[in-house]
Amino acid sequence: MRVFLFLLLPFLVFASHLKIISIKGTNSEVQVQFNNSIKEKDFSKYSINSGIYYDIKAELAVSKETFKLGKNSIKIAPNTKTITRIVIETKESENLYFNINNKRLTLSFKNNSATKIDSNKTNANNLESSNLNIANLFNSLDLKSINPSNKQDSTKIKDSTQQTDSTLKSAAQNNTQTNNNKNKIIVLDPGHGGKDCGASVGKICEKTITLNISKKTAEILKSRGYAVYTTRNSDKYISLTDRTKMANDKNADVFISIHANALDKKSKNYKSANGIETYFLSTARSERAKKVAELENKDDIEVMNYFSKLSFLNSINSQRLLASNKLAIDIQGGMLMNARNLHKGVIDGGVREGPFWVLAGALMPSILIEVGYMTNALELTRMQTKEYQNAIASGIADGIDGYFLKNF
Numbered sequence: 001m002r003v004f005l006f007l008l009l010p011f012l013v014f015a016s017h018l019k020i021i022s023i024k025g026t027n028s029e030v031q032v033q034f035n036n037s038i039k040e041k042d043f044s045k046y047s048i049n050s051g052i053y054y055d056i057k058a059e060l061a062v063s064k065e066t067f068k069l070g071k072n073s074i075k076i077a078p079n080t081k082t083i084t085r086i087v088i089e090t091k092e093s094e095n096l097y098f099n100i101n102n103k104r105l106t107l108s109f110k111n112n113s114a115t116k117i118d119s120n121k122t123n124a125n126n127l128e129s130s131n132l133n134i135a136n137l138f139n140s141l142d143l144k145s146i147n148p149s150n151k152q153d154s155t156k157i158k159d160s161t162q163q164t165d166s167t168l169k170s171a172a173q174n175n176t177q178t179n180n181n182k183n184k185i186i187v188l189d190p191g192h193g194g195k196d197c198g199a200s201v202g203k204i205c206e207k208t209i210t211l212n213i214s215k216k217t218a219e220i221l222k223s224r225g226y227a228v229y230t231t232r233n234s235d236k237y238i239s240l241t242d243r244t245k246m247a248n249d250k251n252a253d254v255f256i257s258i259h260a261n262a263l264d265k266k267s268k269n270y271k272s273a274n275g276i277e278t279y280f281l282s283t284a285r286s287e288r289a290k291k292v293a294e295l296e297n298k299d300d301i302e303v304m305n306y307f308s309k310l311s312f313l314n315s316i317n318s319q320r321l322l323a324s325n326k327l328a329i330d331i332q333g334g335m336l337m338n339a340r341n342l343h344k345g346v347i348d349g350g351v352r353e354g355p356f357w358v359l360a361g362a363l364m365p366s367i368l369i370e371v372g373y374m375t376n377a378l379e380l381t382r383m384q385t386k387e388y389q390n391a392i393a394s395g396i397a398d399g400i401d402g403y404f405l406k407n408f
């Protein structure tokens with residue numbers, strides 16, 4: 001037995017040699033890719049005055065990097081040849097999102113307030129000075145000699161001084177590898193399911209319409225080369241938090257929740273209200289948005305309490321909000337165009353803001369669409385046809401194409 005152990009030892013050592021093989025960052029998150037799978041226990045966590053840092057026994061096989069996420073900064077650099085240190089300067093460490101998925105560590109902030117456009121310069125200066133402050137967190141070993149900071153590295157920080165109206169654009173420039181649309185990850189979320197029928201008229205449940213449209217949309221997006229995940233592929237119940245958790249776990253680029261509208265029987269325009277609407281999450285509370293939100297949210301009181309505790313309405317990332325708004329406009333346009341090819345008079349219900357809890361937990365641009373009113377007889381009939389479902393699906397896909405084309 002002992003002989004075998006000695007024979008195995010070199011292989012075990014070899015296998016355990018952990019390396020960081022790539023670091024990618026945007027203004028909203030940082031992704032660290034390892035050559036082997038990692039676990040949270042591999043990281044030693046330390047609190048410091050200016051935030052926290054983690055040490056991991058892994059060689060940094062790429063250049064050190066510093067990223068700025070709102071008011072926070074994340075620096076990844078070697079502490080010794082075998083230990084990489086991740087220093088996170090933040091005043092809101094409780095909002096740090098530290099997520100491990102097999103070989104990838106994702107760091108972001110739940111409360112990542114975007115850099116104000118007119119204060120970019122000040123923030124960048126702050127970052128520079130804070131870099132000096134944290135310099136002594138790294139071993140006196142000359143880091144530059146291990147990983148000479150290349151030009152790209154230093155421009156990455158300077159980039160933040162040049163961000164104007166399109167922070168997402170410069171984030172994408174920093175990250176040329178993911179520029180290709182076809183690397184985009186889409187999570188589709190057919191509303192309701194299982195015990196939760198959603199809106200119902202007669203025996204027809206919203207959950208069936210949303211599932212059909214989602215399946216078709218997934219098919220089209222996959223044929224266009226996107227990576228697509230759906231929160232459900234069958235008639236089963238999924239909590240609101242699990243829906244966005246999936247999107248976060250998959251590192252989705254966009255999250256799209258699919259619904260069909262309905263009005264309360266007491267409403268004046270119960271039978272006449274119609275049209276396609278797209279919502280994105282915000283604190284705005286127009287009467288119409290509030291009514292739709294109440295209907296879509298009623299399912300999950302527990303989730304609402306959970307997010308209320310997080311006071312999520314204050315924590316909406318303004319960058320994500322802007323991106324969600326853009327995504328909503330593109331998808332609304334795509335749906336209308338395709339639906340109108342089929343039925344000329346389809347009504348544009350508009351792009352609206354609303355407090356939708358299903359979108360609250362998502363860390364990426366996310367929208368909720370209402371593909372028509374079930375309480376409107378004509379739209380209910382249409383929504384059950386394959387033709388209309390296909391048109392909406394094509395519209396969603398066209399909208400996604402347009403969004404990525406323009407914004408990345």
Ligand SMILES: [Zn+2]
Nearest residue numbers: 191198259260
């Ligand atoms: Zn719904």
